[in-house]
Amino acid sequence: xxxxxxxxxxxxxxxxxxxxxxxxxxxxxxxxxxxxxxxxxxxxxxxxxxxxxxxxxxxxxxxxxxxxxxxxxxxxxxxxxxxxxxxxxxxxxxxxxxxxxxxxxxxxxxxxxxxxxxxxxxxxxxxxxxxxxxxxxxxxxxxxxxxxxxxxxxxxxxxxxxxxxxxxxxxxxxxxxxxxxxxxxxxxxxxxxxxxxxxxxxxxxxxxxxxxxxxxxxxxxxxxxxxxxxxxxxxxxxxxxxxxxxxxxxxxxxxxxxxxxxxxxxxxxxxxxxxxxxxxxxxxxxxxxxxxxxxxxxxxxxxxxxxxxxxxxxxxxxxxxxxxxxxxxxxxxxxxxxxxxxxxxxxxxxxxxxxxxxxxxxxxxxxxxxxxxxxxxxxxxxxxxxxxxxxxxxxxxxxxxxxxxxxxxxxxxxxxxxxxxxxxxxxxxxxxxxxxxxxxxxxxxxxxxxxxxxxxxxxxxxxxxxxxxxxxxxxxxxxxxxxxxxxxxxxxxxxxxxxxxxxxxxxxxxxxxxxxxxxxxxxxxxxxxxxxxxxxxxxxxxxxxxxxxxxxxxxxxxxxxxxxxxxxxxxxxxxxxxxxxxxxxxxxxxxxxxxxxxxxxxxxxxxxxxxxxxxxxxxxxxxxxxxxxxxxxxxxxxxxxxxxxxxxxxxxxxxxxxxxxxxxxxxxxxxxxxxxxxxxxxxxxxxxxxxxxxxxxxxxxxxxxxxxxxxxxxxxxxxxxxxxxxxxxxxxxxxxxxxxxxxxxxxxxxxxxxxxxxxxxxxxxxxxxxxxxxxxxxxxxxxxxxxxxxxxxxxxxxxxxxxxxxxxxxxxxxxxxxxxxxxxxxxxxxxxxxxxxxxxxxxxxxxxxxxxxxxxxxxxxxxxxxxxxxxxxxxxxxxxxxxxxxxxxxxxxxxxxxxxxxxxxxxxxxxxxxxxxxxxxxxxxxxxxxxxxxxxxxxxxxxxxxxxxxxxxxxxxxxxxxx
Numbered sequence: 001x002x003x004x005x006x007x008x009x010x011x012x013x014x015x016x017x018x019x020x021x022x023x024x025x026x027x028x029x030x031x032x033x034x035x036x037x038x039x040x041x042x043x044x045x046x047x048x049x050x051x052x053x054x055x056x057x058x059x060x061x062x063x064x065x066x067x068x069x070x071x072x073x074x075x076x077x078x079x080x081x082x083x084x085x086x087x088x089x090x091x092x093x094x095x096x097x098x099x100x101x102x103x104x105x106x107x108x109x110x111x112x113x114x115x116x117x118x119x120x121x122x123x124x125x126x127x128x129x130x131x132x133x134x135x136x137x138x139x140x141x142x143x144x145x146x147x148x149x150x151x152x153x154x155x156x157x158x159x160x161x162x163x164x165x166x167x168x169x170x171x172x173x174x175x176x177x178x179x180x181x182x183x184x185x186x187x188x189x190x191x192x193x194x195x196x197x198x199x200x201x202x203x204x205x206x207x208x209x210x211x212x213x214x215x216x217x218x219x220x221x222x223x224x225x226x227x228x229x230x231x232x233x234x235x236x237x238x239x240x241x242x243x244x245x246x247x248x249x250x251x252x253x254x255x256x257x258x259x260x261x262x263x264x265x266x267x268x269x270x271x272x273x274x275x276x277x278x279x280x281x282x283x284x285x286x287x288x289x290x291x292x293x294x295x296x297x298x299x300x301x302x303x304x305x306x307x308x309x310x311x312x313x314x315x316x317x318x319x320x321x322x323x324x325x326x327x328x329x330x331x332x333x334x335x336x337x338x339x340x341x342x343x344x345x346x347x348x349x350x351x352x353x354x355x356x357x358x359x360x361x362x363x364x365x366x367x368x369x370x371x372x373x374x375x376x377x378x379x380x381x382x383x384x385x386x387x388x389x390x391x392x393x394x395x396x397x398x399x400x401x402x403x404x405x406x407x408x409x410x411x412x413x414x415x416x417x418x419x420x421x422x423x424x425x426x427x428x429x430x431x432x433x434x435x436x437x438x439x440x441x442x443x444x445x446x447x448x449x450x451x452x453x454x455x456x457x458x459x460x461x462x463x464x465x466x467x468x469x470x471x472x473x474x475x476x477x478x479x480x481x482x483x484x485x486x487x488x489x490x491x492x493x494x495x496x497x498x499x500x501x502x503x504x505x506x507x508x509x510x511x512x513x514x515x516x517x518x519x520x521x522x523x524x525x526x527x528x529x530x531x532x533x534x535x536x537x538x539x540x541x542x543x544x545x546x547x548x549x550x551x552x553x554x555x556x557x558x559x560x561x562x563x564x565x566x567x568x569x570x571x572x573x574x575x576x577x578x579x580x581x582x583x584x585x586x587x588x589x590x591x592x593x594x595x596x597x598x599x600x601x602x603x604x605x606x607x608x609x610x611x612x613x614x615x616x617x618x619x620x621x622x623x624x625x626x627x628x629x630x631x632x633x634x635x636x637x638x639x640x641x642x643x644x645x646x647x648x649x650x651x652x653x654x655x656x657x658x659x660x661x662x663x664x665x666x667x668x669x670x671x672x673x674x675x676x677x678x679x680x681x682x683x684x685x686x687x688x689x690x691x692x693x694x695x696x697x698x699x700x701x702x703x704x705x706x707x708x709x710x711x712x713x714x715x716x717x718x719x720x721x722x723x724x725x726x727x728x729x730x731x732x733x734x735x736x737x738x739x740x741x742x743x744x745x746x747x748x749x750x751x752x753x754x755x756x757x758x759x760x761x762x763x764x765x766x767x768x769x770x771x772x773x774x775x776x777x778x779x780x781x782x783x784x785x786x787x788x789x790x791x792x793x794x795x796x797x798x799x800x801x802x803x804x805x806x807x808x809x810x811x812x813x814x815x816x817x818x819x820x821x822x823x824x825x826x827x828x829x830x831x832x833x834x835x836x837x838x839x840x841x842x843x844x845x846x847x848x849x850x851x852x853x854x855x856x857x858x859x860x861x862x863x864x865x866x867x868x869x870x871x872x873x874x875x876x877x878x879x880x881x882x883x884x885x886x887x888x889x890x891x892x893x894x895x896x897x898x899x900x901x902x903x904x905x906x907x908x909x910x911x912x913x914x915x916x917x918x919x920x921x922x923x924x925x926x927x928x929x930x931x932x933x934x935x936x937x938x939x940x941x942x943x944x945x946x947x948x949x950x951x952x953x954x955x956x957x958x959x960x961x962x963x
Contacts, residue, residue: 416554
């Protein structure tokens, strides 16, 4: 091959090929990841068989006309409407199908109730709950189900092997219309009823559709379902939820690998196991009905939910205008595929019956790992498989490198870590500079990492909430910082001491770092079942092969003794100028078996050798100044060019170690492609998912610093595959990124962090003392913005505003004398009727409570009660209703308005403090002027702020008691 053709090598390890190839790979992968993350797949133009998207959209519009929390009149209207829609769909399907169509049974459950408990706000006691359910349950009999109506028998035990449950709650919060939380889930479940009663789609296993009421206030509806006979029939489940307000529906959680594989068959699967691990490690503290079906029922199943944007979640922007038919279809299509797979499964993997503990004994699944590829396919495998590969890599990868190094030493080609080679002919030594570049990578890695993490602390100090509305400005700043400073440090080091071993040493350092991370990851996989570190396994595998290639390249070099012999001849014949400047050897002076080995004749290389009696007296002086070194470098390059050796053919760089000419110039491409694509895909996906899940949690009091540091670390890890080659980039992209860094840094430090599209959520509550008539309106939000919002309210002018941060998890509560609510058509003292009876010298007391225009009241105790019982309540042995430290609060929910509850309580000791509050709550804000304080806030709060609920009730009225 001629020198000219060599110089045109598009894969050479020279600036332009490196710049173009690396840039294209990063852009070609990151851009689709971002597009897939934010653009929802289009719904089909015509209705797929068995569903009607137009009908679904109209149902969603009707469902979300009003706020419809459990404790509202609108909730009863939704309940009645759902019954009508279910009967209409069932009747329509029956008319269009043959007589062999599946039987459909509709249960309007207005009988079940339950007393249970869960962790409350207080750390020393739990919260007790009494709940009367109004769930709607639809059973579509499977073709292989028993034909008996077993639920009518006294024991209510199913006679078949079990079926599949699909759940969606139809209540909303008191401050949100519930379009995606959980309107889309409800209409998806309605369409499943239509689909599985359409000919050709009849279920083999029985399908139970649960429209549960009361999820928002303590997962009450799912707990109540535990008392219905159909709860004994289902063994697998699909829970449809909304924890955001649109976009794509994400696979939040899965109990095991086997059920996840059914979801993986959907057309556009989306999600990563990171979400499940976040719940498991309690990083995500909210819950869905999934937890009830998993822990209480012992079923195996999936949690699919909308995730972003959180700024619209539980607000008036969770409406039809802020979602789309595409989002509806994304959840519906995934639900159809998953449910169809479960009800059509012919194996006995999930079949079972109820055991003595009341849980479905349907086998134990295996913990799984899953992640999607560009929203079009889902990788699913067992955690045990990941663990096995992790252990194998931890052992095999280092062993392979050790064997390779031993082989290199054996054949005398170990140039790395080797300073000198010895000539067998002359007996002298020649410098190999095998340690040059060894300690360069810690600087290239450490300084950009420190600066990127430092920016996280700077943002926390100056503008901690900027990520709330501008996550990509933060991402851009951190990525630009990492690239520019890594490039700058690498280029300075390469100019001062060029080394052909930079790649080998960089990959060796990365290998060590990832090996340590893999050890930690493997421990967590085994001991805690944490699978979200799966990317480390793939990362380490790619780095291991790329590192191995760096060492395999050395086999293409001459032996160190042969190289020493060649260099001895070159030094003996090397000419010099009149001032002592060394020149590159001519073409005919190059050793015949070394090709173009003389191209890299470096004056510094010879100067570092031991002086002899023939050594020039001027050489030491020539080396003392940077100018002389630069002059020597230019002269050598000129002589090389004169001999027809193109610089692009040199593979590495002109003044690197002379033996590097024999290294393959294009090997770097293979190394880069082995590591970068899989890292960009997996970490890019994780980074986008983590950003969507956390960038707006600051409004809820979450730590912003953790988010910023997480983004900084992910930025470094995503760019780490570029570091072994970054010194070859041209100045164009790093210079552009420097301007990006400056622009985004200024913006992130000075820009206002909220906007109309990304409003700051503040929580509202109005508390009224029914003994005195005093009322306080409160807003809970983050500093310092909560004060700006409060002072924008007209009724706060001239009033004392008390603020406290104690007990609000990083937020501040500001209260003032608010406008009196009108939630009941009575004098405020008559809003609650109660009676307390207590036997003399007893630890017991009976409370009788009723509230006007409400169906939710509660008892709060200054000293926890040891036990309690609600008259007429059911207690489930699977769910304790008290704890070892007692109950500090009892929440009472009725399906009937103005119900009277009778509650018996018992204190542990007669001397216990027996005082507290009798309280009722009001949550209906569909009528103007009922809660004027809330209306005023909505009218006058800044456009960048929005209102959500603080607790179950928007208004809490209470009487104090002391026994």
